[in-house]
Amino acid sequence: MTELPEAVRSRLQPVNRTLETLETPAVLIDADVADANLRRWQERCDAAGLVNRPHIKTHRSVAWALRQVELGAKGITVQTVGEAEVMADAGIRDLFLTTMTFGAAKLARLGEVAKRTKLAVVADSQEAVDAVAGAAKAAGARIRVLVEIESGAGRCGLADPADIAGLAKHIAASEGLSFGGLMTYPAAGKRLQGEQVLQATIEACAAAGLDVPVVSSGGSPDMWKDDGLAPVTEYRAGTYIYNDRALLSRDTATPEQCAMTVLATVVSRPTAERAIIxxxxxxxTSDLLGLNGHGQILEHPEAVIYALNEEHGMVDVSGCAVPPKVGDRIHVLPNHTCVVTNLFDRMYVVNDGKLAGALPVEARGKSI
Amino acid sequence: MTELPEAVRSRLQPVNRTLETLETPAVLIDADVADANLRRWQERCDAAGLVNRPHIKTHRSVAWALRQVELGAKGITVQTVGEAEVMADAGIRDLFLTTMTFGAAKLARLGEVAKRTKLAVVADSQEAVDAVAGAAKAAGARIRVLVEIESGAGRCGLADPADIAGLAKHIAASEGLSFGGLMTYPAAGKRLQGEQVLQATIEACAAAGLDVPVVSSGGSPDMWKDDGLAPVTEYRAGTYIYNDRALLSRDTATPEQCAMTVLATVVSRPTAERAIIxxxxxxxTSDLLGLNGHGQILEHPEAVIYALNEEHGMVDVSGCAVPPKVGDRIHVLPNHTCVVTNLFDRMYVVNDGKLAGALPVEARGKSI
Structure with missing residues (x-):
């Protein structure tokens, strides 16, 4: 890539630094890699006949969300009302909120989002449905509600097909709401089990006289696998834009497909075995996601970030042929990109090996 | 408390919510508890003849830093140049930065802070000393440098008294720098071991003709214990303002002394055993600090937050006599306050059981 996508280029803020002088710690995004990741996944969705509804929680960035839509995403997935507001402000008009909203103040904000977008949400209880119905009514807006289904991951969601069909009927009968379909997040490696649950539920809905317009599934680890997709009409993936060490460990991404690194400096070498970054x-963040160590130092694959303090990573460099020196700058592939994004006000965009500028993380901290 | 401290009161932002209508998740700070924690620790330092130099990384808040100084702290401890800048902007004039700084851009910022404050930093290598000497020279400022000592915690720091005295001499001989003394962070429960290291080092410095003006120690778990303090002249504690579940588990704080909670809402009860907040x-954050579970729900002490997704906590409520219902609002005592602070733009101040307003977290994200 020499030409950055317009959605990214037009939002870049100038940075009075080079890659060599940028202060650490800094999040670097290789725009070429990220954009190729977006394009490859859109092609896969198109080929599989799946609606692509990417989860913007990974990047929390307007530029990348607009780029995902430009490349063919029908709309986006958001996890919080705050994310929905940021993306509605940016002009994105088709939103799916995959968490349930309670409390008058947040429900009022949800209603405002519904007035200016095509909004869908989830519910797994009558209380959740009634809450969103109140928001729709107060705003004079229409909100689609998908029933969240437990299909093996042990998160939110109903498991019994009759209960699910019952809640779907309650949605369909609620003023201001329409039954939007079914939503699930299958457990990693258990998408076939999820498919059985979905099929049984679709049948239960049909028996209750309900059409199921959307069957929404998600999850990054199995996103490239074809099994268990038969009833699925749309897919929510998030991490694929940047990928990370967790997806690398699951063979969901290759090292060349990892777009985010954290640039850091070696600040101390107190012993022959230990380095501090x-x-x-x-x-x-301290997210391990089942991995050993808190990220991978690309320049020193044998090094292990074995512990973290708030501003320091402790690195065992005893396995390194040429261990890092004080002052060396290194790149850390983080375990989990989505939570790293949320710690930084801006990410630095690298293009053709050069620092192109900074992108604001507009939805950083928008968990409310 | 009915009267909030002026430093806090004058910085409160109005919030158009009550405790009952505040959107979740929200960080609540009981101002009465926090202020009592600050006063009690200042009294302890005064009684023990210790300079109190609180670590503002816990609250990253101008209001609370100013309150700490008002109550008797000689100055504050900061962990990053970004924190130092925020606190210098707020008028705090005595800063101790406990991390080492590399890279021209960040060193230039360090020099600017030194021009307008009484600044001390740490070093454990000649490279670190030379870097800060360059910053002092470029800024035309004087910076005190304390040698960081390894006394059992396995962080940064030199361990050999002769090496330490040698680095101290190098500092003393560097233009723009003065040797500020010794700094260490003892391992929890090993402060007596740390004392031996400090004593040996002080002797080595004396033998090299160097006075040791400051011996700075820190660490929250042992902060109320008297052992190992003989050579220590100042103490850096941070978490004591809010306390948290980790300090509770170490008997460093009582439940009544915990000032921070995260207000959350039960959004799903998919099974009899599981609740989602x-x-x-x-x-x-996913910081465990050796604990079981990701925080303690105050209303349901038997509940275990056994896993976290980005926006959801998974709670095992099978042990609860009266488990929470969908829509219930609960208070979570976090495992580790310092990292929670860093996720939120503002914290909500509670006074006499009522929402008094919001305080900005001015140094949120200032890890650079």
């Missing part, structure tokens, strides 16, 4: 839990 | 890793 200036990226700690306030830069990498 | 709207506080996940983007509100609580």
């Amino acid at each position: 200036d990226a700690g839990s306030k830069a990498l | 709207d506080a996940g890793s983007k509100a609580l």
